[in-house]
Amino acid sequence: MSQLRLDSLEIFEDVVRCGGFRAAALGRGVSSSAISQSISALEEALSIRLLNRTTRSVAPTEAGEQLLERLGPALHDIRTAIDDLNQLRERPSGSVRINTPGPAADHVLCPLAFEFMKMYPDVNVEIVSDAAIVDIVKQGFDAGVRFGNQLAQDMIAMPLGPSLRYAIVASPDYLRERGRPDSPRDLLQHDCIRRRFPGGTMVTWTFEKDGDEVEITPQGRLTLSSAHHERQAAIAGSGIAHLFEDYVLADLEQGSVIELLSDWKKKLPSWYLYYPNRRHTSAAMRAFLDYIRHREWPPVSN
Structure with a gap:
């Protein structure tokens, strides 16, 4: 041999x-x-x-x-x-690999990782943006990020950021041409920018007001799979978009899009970081978890 x-x-x-x-x-x-x-x-x-x-x-x-x-x-x-x-070193070293959907990476995980890496210069971080559900242990990840706290029983989950809300937005040009919806059901008469999940299903839009919950399946000519592209389409006047607020805060301030149905916003769970319960946690991952535990998340405005 x-x-x-x-x-x-x-x-x-x-x-x-x-x-x-x-x-x-x-x-x-x-x-x-x-x-x-x-x-x-x-x-x-x-x-x-x-x-x-x-x-x-x-x-x-x-x-x-x-x-x-x-x-x-x-x-x-x-x-x-x-x-x-x-563990005997003064500063942890090693690598942390995390699987996460794009929106969580954009607005929560990447900013956290950049700050964390300044504090721990001997730790390498890899963030893989992926909207599909994966087996993080089998795929060699230390942790994953998903929406809400509905995870397998053998996983430990911790909140990653404040609770979330979607914003319904459209450009001024689109609204001048097509008019403004007064209720979620009015959206069915509009050109909505639809999103398809990696598994093939279409995203539904959910609203809530005074205990009344409405869910619609948006209709429209344009279907995308990226929040960044949906934002671009909304600004270009291609239709009404359904996006996490973080994506459009600056656009709302600049007036490139206008928020619709703001009184129908539904408060949603936060992103959650999850990791295996029955697995050795590396020094680098323990440092990252400790860093997150000591973060104070800002509340979501009403």
């Missing part, structure tokens, strides 16, 4: 977790060919094929699956042992 390099085992785990050489290479900051060479050297050292390769994907062979099953806990123990030494 050829000499076996332990780092190639970690690379093998990354390739399977990421679903390919290119994604694993991007995560490590190296070339795809370097990843491929490491896997080839590992297979040569073990004298067995670990991955089935096609032009579109890679998948573990039976031997690869067996190795991966034993490898995960072993690599976790090694990382834990190294991180235990990290």
Whole structure:
């Protein structure tokens, strides 16, 4: 058997977790060919094929699956042992990887991370914007961010920022041409800018006033999947948009959009940071959690 390099085992785990050489290479900051060479050297050292390769994907062979099953806990123990030494350092080091929807990254998580990194210069932070629901443990994330506190029982959740509200906005030009809706149901007669989730379902709009709750499925010619693009479309007069307030505060002040149905705003839960309950938490992640716990969030205005 050829000499076996332990780092190639970690690379093998990354390739399977990421679903390919290119994604694993991007995560490590190296070339795809370097990843491929490491896997080839590992297979040569073990004298067995670990991955089935096609032009579109890679998948573990039976031997690869067996190795991966034993490898995960072993690599976790090694990382834990190294991180235990990290506790003896005056300043935590290591990495924090977080999966989050774009709006939470834009207005809460990124500003927090930038501030945190100034306080902890030895900690690396990776934020992956993704609206899809993912298995954060399987995908190698330390934590995730989701809307509301409805998470799996084996996860610990903590509020990340104040409660949220949506704003319904349109440009002055659109309103001059189409008129102003007086109630949520009037929106059904307007050109609304719709949003589609990654899973394919369309976003519904919910309103509340004096105990009366109304939910509509907006109609319109334009469908998007990004809050940034919805904001651009609203400013351009393409229709009425449904956006978190943070996206349009400056636009409202400048008059490029006008808020509609403000008395029908529904108060929503905050974003929540969640992380596994039964998993060793690294020194870097513990520092980040402690940093968040000591934050004071501003209240949402009525």
